[in-house]
Each structure stands twice: as C-alpha cells, then as structure tokens.
Amino acid sequence: MECDCQTIPNQTMKIQTKISSIIFTLILVTGIVAITSSYIVSKQMIEDEIYHHLESTATSRALHIETLLDEEAELVKTFATSKVFVEVFTTQNLTPAIQRIKTLIDIHEVISRIRVLDKQGKVVVSSHSEINPIGNAKIFAYGKEGVYIRDIHISTITGTKVMSVSAPILAKGEFAGIIIVNIEVEKELYEIISHKHGKTSEIYLINKDGYMMTPSRF
Numbered sequence: 001m002e003c004d005c006q007t008i009p010n011q012t013m014k015i016q017t018k019i020s021s022i023i024f025t026l027i028l029v030t031g032i033v034a035i036t037s038s039y040i041v042s043k044q045m046i047e048d049e050i051y052h053h054l055e056s057t058a059t060s061r062a063l064h065i066e067t068l069l070d071e072e073a074e075l076v077k078t079f080a081t082s083k084v085f086v087e088v089f090t091t092q093n094l095t096p097a098i099q100r101i102k103t104l105i106d107i108h109e110v111i112s113r114i115r116v117l118d119k120q121g122k123v124v125v126s127s128h129s130e131i132n133p134i135g136n137a138k139i140f141a142y143g144k145e146g147v148y149i150r151d152i153h154i155s156t157i158t159g160t161k162v163m164s165v166s167a168p169i170l171a172k173g174e175f176a177g178i179i180i181v182n183i184e185v186e187k188e189l190y191e192i193i194s195h196k197h198g199k200t201s202e203i204y205l206i207n208k209d210g211y212m213m214t215p216s217r218f
Contacts, residue, residue: 061203064192072165072183073147079104079114080167080179088116088124089169089176097125112158113182119144119175132156136180139166143178151207152185161185 079085084096101114105127115126121140123131135156142148143166150164162182169177183189189205 058203061192065189065205068188068192069149072163072181073149073167075108076165076167076179076181077147079181080169085116085169085179086171086176089118089171094125101125101127110184110187111181112160112162112184113155114179116169116177116179118177124177128157130157135164139164139180140178142166143180144168144175152189152205155182158182163189 082100084100087093088097097116104114105111113127115128115136116124117136117140118124121137123136132155135153139148139150142150145168147165147167150166152161152163154160155162161184163185164180164182166178166180168175169179
C-alpha cells in the first residue's frame with residue numbers, strides 16, 4: 001500500500017492557512033468593531049459636552065437678562081414713587097415732572113422716552129409731544145395692576161427697538177396713573193444676546209408665544 005507523503009504536508013499547510021485567515025479576519029473584525037465603538041462613544045461624548053456647554057451658556061445669558069429686566073423694573077418702580085411724578089396728580093404742577101423726565105433721559109443712556117398717564121389712560125406729561133394712543137392703551141391695561149414689561153417692539157415715536165416698562169403711580173395711597181419708560185434694547189439687551197459664541201452657534205430671545213424677539217445672524 002502506497003503512502004502519499006506529499007499530500008499530508010500540503011493538507012497541513014492548507015489548514016494552517018485557513019486558521020491564519022480566520023484569525024486575521026477575527027482580528028480585523030474585532031479591530032473594526034473596536035474602532036467603530038470608540039468613534040460612536042467619542043462622538044456621543046463630544047455631542048454631550050457641546051450640549052452641556054451650550055446649555056450652560058444659555059442659562060447664564062438667561063440669568064443675565066433676568067437680572068437686567070429686574071434692574072429696569074426696579075428703576076421704573078423708583079420713578080413711580082418719585083415726589084415730582086406723584087405731585088403731577090396732587091398739585092397739577094407739571095414743570096418739575098417735565099424737568100425730571102429730561103434729566104432722567106440725559107442720565108440714563110438706555111432710556112429714550114418717558115410719559116405719565118392719568119388713571120383714565122390719558123397722557124399728562126411726556127418727553128415727546130407725539131402720542132401713540134394704541135400703544136399706550138395696551139401698556140396701560142397691564143401697567144395699572146403692577147410693574148409690566150411689554151415685548152420688544154419698534155417705537156412709533158423714535159423708530160428704534162425698545163421694550164416699554166411701566167409701573168403704577170399712587171397718590172395718597174390710591175391709584176392715580178402710571179409711568180411708562182422706553183428702554184433701548186440694542187444698547188444692553190442685544191449686547192448680551194449677540195455676544196458671539198463660536199462660529200456656528202448663536203443665542204436669541206423668544207417671547208412666551210414662541211416669536212423671535214432678537215435678530216438671528218444666520
């Protein structure tokens with residue numbers, strides 16, 4: 001019986017080649033899986049980091065804006081308790097109030113307009129002779145109940161973007177009228193919002209109805 005000694009080594013080499021191929025394939029697949037998994041994990045980590053960073057920035061800006069609005073509201077409340085504005089209703093002497101309004105606008109760069117309305121909503125004294133009865137009526141409806149901040153809008157008098165802050169004026173403990181102050185938003189508020197944060201991100205302000213109140217740079 002003849003023994004094919006040449007065949008046995010050939011078969012052994014084929015088996016070794018197959019085993020090597022299988023091992024190489026396993027290593028290759030394992031490497032691809034490891035690289036893919038690492039990429040997915042790294043990508044998710046980067047996305048999470050970016051999200052948390054943007055969230056932190058938005059929260060910081062929101063607190064900054066809230067602080068600014070609180071300061072403006074407190075400022076107008078202080079105006080409403082000023083003796084010269086109360087005396088508009090107790091003495092009907094308008095001269096001190098007119099002078100006070102001029103001084104306030106000169107002192108506060110962000111203030112562009114001030115007017116005082118009586119309890120019927122009629123303008124008693126104002127920094128501007130022009131009157132916007134529709135705009136005043138909307139603010140008066142809310143302002144007589146307490147401090148009110150109207151959404152950003154374009155003033156029909158100055159033509160600039162403002163937010164109107166109003167507060168009630170009390171004379172002898174009773175409601176006598178309101179004071180309305182226009183704050184220029186592009187001088188402070190827009191600076192907070194428009195401060196650049198990278199090349200592909202932005203922060204903008206929307207109102208409670210979902211309308212954008214500040215311009216987008218994209």
